[in-house]
Amino acid sequence: MKKQLLLFLLIIGASVLSAQETTIVKGKVLDASNDKPLESVNIVNLNEVVGTSTNSAGEFEIKAKANDTLHFSYLGFKSIKVRVTNDWIKFGSADIKLTELALALEQVVVNQLNLTGYLAVDIKQVPEPNDNYRYAISGLPSTGYEADRPGTISKIVGSIFNPADFLHRMFGKKPNELRKLQKMKQDDQIRNLLASRFDRETLMALLNVNKVDLDEIVKQCNYSKEFVESANDLQILDAINECYEEYKLLSRGRTGKL
Template sequence: MRYLLILIFCVSTVSGFSQDSTATQTPTKVKGTIVSASTSLALTEANIVNINQVIGTATDDDGVFEIKAKVNDTLHLSYLGYKSIKVRVTNDWLKFGNTKIEMTELALALEEVTVKQLELTGYLKVDMNQVPVTSNNRYRISGLPGQGYEAGKPNIATKVLGAIFNPADFLYNMFGRKPNEMHRLKKMKEDDEIRNQLSKRFDREMLLVLLQVTKFDLDEIVNQCNYSKDFINTANDLQILDAISECYEEYKVIKRSKERKNKRD
């Protein structure tokens, strides 16, 4: 009887310890409040992106946000007119909950701009000759998905076709160097909040952070994918993301085709 009581006590103790451990497990989300460092007012619709897990969210009317995260994940916080910051997720943050985060306002110095592109005379024929004409052509390659390549010059088609048969082409040089970063494209396209944030941005900052590439690399990728300068200069960040993604998918088709050809040879 004594042994039976000891056994029951041990089982109940282990069960209680197990329940306590389950109850105190580290949560998988972090919560924070973003405010202005100068006014202490909440920043509404501030953008938060978990770089490691490629997911995003935004603050509510009270500056509060909640996002899935784990220890050592890095959150990128950005808000129009404020300096973007990166915050590391810690055990204490996960354990104790809401954390107040201050963002510093940027000092914007606007330079004087003189708009003097056209000097109109009032004569239609003369004025029409001053208007720049831009011709953006798009080229398709049979057998490849997507709508094709956009280019500012007709002879770009030769460059695209030549790239398919040249093992050291720009697609291989740019995408082949950064396979891990390019694999993040799919996750970015699948996250509705990230797509929503990118559709409102033109600064490429979030793209650089999520793809973990430099501004030079990003510009070079889009440029070498033969999108026109007009598109590059006017597109929002979501359009740039979709353009890169389309080009990358074509690159993968070309790469697989090359590999099959090399095996046959």
């Protein structure tokens, strides 16, 4: 009886360990409306921080383990998150269906200048050029801070204390998200994906923050509003990474350690 119980426990233990092991998960992504395969769908394992994309037949393979979450995104389709199950791993493949988003025209606002014919009055209505500059802080291995011309010095001085502390407050209780920053820098597939995206969706899913907080992080790291609005997702990732690296250097200088 004891031997049978021991054997049963060993089988259960082996099953748990195998479920926790990282393996290769396979699947196919289809259009939910017609079951046609979708090519070049972006897939990111939010736990392992690895990415891939579907081939011409809609097929993909990605490293994952049971309970990992996969994020599927494709232009014009609603993004979804799918949990990797033991059955998926056991049976080897799964069909993932994406739903097409309804097309919507964005409202275009045209701001006209009400010219009076008097140069001294009309010239005041012309928008000022977007002059953004980057300033380096001696001793920090970065390309520096981006700031508008007015108040630049105060922004640089304030950035020594503010962005790093803000970044720590945002992620201090989420150490896994900070570790993901390093992993994202090393995965070429994810970097290539982010370089082509401007919607922040994948970044938000990876870092577990909403868009407002994500934009605020970059602003507090002293990047201009124009940069936040125009940068692609890879540039935003690198900006946060740069800010975090400087945070570590500044923290080391204050405390003598990381």
